[in-house]
Amino acid sequence: MRSLQIQARALGDPTRHRIFEYVVHAERPVGVAELTDHLGLNHNAIRQHLAKLVDAELVLESNAPPSGRGRPRLQYIVDPATDSRWGVTGPYERLSVLLAEVVRTGDDPVQVGRRAALREPAEGDVGSPAEGDVGGPAEVHVGDPVGALVDQMARQGFAPEVRRQGDLVDITLQECPFTSAALTDAETVCGLHLGLARGVAESIGGITVEDLVPADPRTAHCQLRCRVDAD
Secondary structure, eight states, rough: OOOOOHHHHHHSSSSHHHHHHHHHHHSSOOHHHHHHHHHHHHHHHHHHHHHHHHHHSEEEEEEEEOOOSSOOOOEEETTTOOOOGSSSOOHHHHHHHHHHHHHHHHHHHHHHHHHHHSOOOOOOOOOOTTOOEEEEESSSOTTOOOHHHHHHHHHHHHEEEEEEETEEEEEHHHHHHHHHHHHHHHHHHHHHHHHHHHHHHHHHOOOOEEEOOOOOOTTTTTEEEEEEEOO
């Protein structure tokens, strides 16, 4: 993770800070053309500022779904690991809220995670890689709940990779945003992860998260076992 000094320097430029704020408040992937229209700058200037934000690990760059001939356009979202001091809700701030609810209510972590996800319904208008393909959250097509789930888990910092065979879907979580906490109490943190995934899937519709197969938090690669529901 980049140092706070590097991130502070990246956000010290007023235009770059405006770009970052726009991406934060958009809460969806943002393209260069959209930022150009919003800020009234040329494409090259926007790209240069975005490159600085990517290098500082404040935003993530990926390819948008194909929309015709030519190379897919680039799109940007806030890096899920970005510290809360930069005006976003950081991963451990999110975790502390969930843990406080577990303590306050006495409810099972899976229930708490599910409720949290349902309070912020996931957007269900994105899709998944083709059957048998393996890909990340950028490789999606409109209309498939698998890709919508992958996209939302990516936004929460899990760096998911999906493998689909028919109606059965395995989503490998390549990163654990709560590694330190999971090493202390894996049962609670993994339960929250499972609940979050189930709540997101329920918001999207068309897909069910059946189980979470945990792994060592230091190496991540836990697996969500999912099933695409019949129409």
